[in-house]
Amino acid sequence: MKESNNTLKKINISQKGKKSGKRNKGKIALAVIGAVLLITVCSTGIMFREELGIIRSIHPISQGKNCYIMEVKSDYYFDKFLEAGGAHSDKEVSIFLTNCISKGFYQVDVTNEGLSCSTISAKKENNSHIWGRNYDWYGSVPIIVKCTPKEGYASIATCDFKNIIDSAETVPDNFINKMLAIAAVYVPMDGINEAGLCVADLEVNEGGMLDIDTEKPDLTVTTAIRLLLNRAATVEEAVHLLQQYDIHASGGISHHLSISDAQGASASIEFVNGEITVVNTNCITNFNLANKDTAAGGESAQKRYETLCAIYQENNGILSEEDVKNALSQVSQTEGTWTTQWSIVYQQDMQKVLYYFGGVFDEENTFSVDIIK
Secondary structure (H helix, E strand, O other): OHHHHHHHHHHHHHHHHHHHHHHHHHHHHHHHHHHHHHHHHHHHHHHOHHHHHHHHHOEEOOOOOOOEEEEEOOOOOHHHHHHOOEOOOHHHHHHHHHHHHOOOOOOOOOOOOOOEEEEEEEEOOOOOEEEEEEEEEOOOOEEEEEEOOOOOOOEEEEEEOHHHHOOOOOOOOOHHHHHHHHHHHHOOOEEEEOOOOEEEEEEOOOOOOOOOOOOOOEEEHHHHHHHHHHHOOOHHHHHHHHOOOEEEOOOOOOEEEEEEOOOOOEEEEEEEOOEEEEEEOOEEOOOOHHHOOOOOOOHHHHHHHHHHHHHHHHOOOEOOHHHHHHHHHHHOOOOOOOEEEEEEEEEHHHOEEEEEEOOEOOHHHEEEEEOOO
């Protein structure tokens, strides 16, 4: 019996050892899985480090406002974009951004649909530059982008998230939509940089923007705006930069650019017959001034243009902040399909951009952004 008990004891010890071995193997397996997950998380964190930093900065400007602000502390691959030859179309911009933002894991789409807008440029009594802009469209989700590239000018730009997500009901309030919102860097509708250069995209209602294809590198209208905000300080520098590229329409519509600077120069940059034409002007709406046909953009564009010009001339080109707000209010559109989504008043001497929404110009509807590098 003793021998039998000893045998039983040995058997029990052996079985215990087998169970211990299984537990050890299980622990090793869990440790390996944990290590793999940790490496994956760390690798993902490194791979998307810049993107994660940007999306952490995205937030509404205030409670109840359907407008967001985002901060980008780099040029977000824009130099690489230029080195690669830029883009001939919105689709090519989308392909580039898909590789940058999602590393190819999901598609990022951008476009620039039609827009009906107005701009006015003037001087204040202290001789500093002041600029106003209305962005008119049907439904939008504005994203204010503060960009501080290491090489270039700091800027404030405004993008319509609708041009990325194709919906005025969707906002960048979750991880995926915030990742998509990073594309806003490449789709500015307007902007101001620290040197005082102001740029805005306006639709040309009569069309006429030809698609050109030379040996020059390519840019779409919105990526051209990003180029100017990053690298130009004056209207002259802006024109020189644009002349180095073939500029292509975005969203299948014709455009011209309103550009003004701190020295008081102001112009409409128009793309007529495949060439860049510069028309010196302080007021711009939705027709090519080079053609000298104010009725070409339709009744609304003509009326807004005449209203802005009258205000400018009555004040001999010297306008205060209140004057510019009043001018934008008079040409804002609050009824119908096309309405004013946001308005901007920029004052050079204050290095500040004031935003208003829905054509309402009161203190409760104001959002201020400083241009600081």
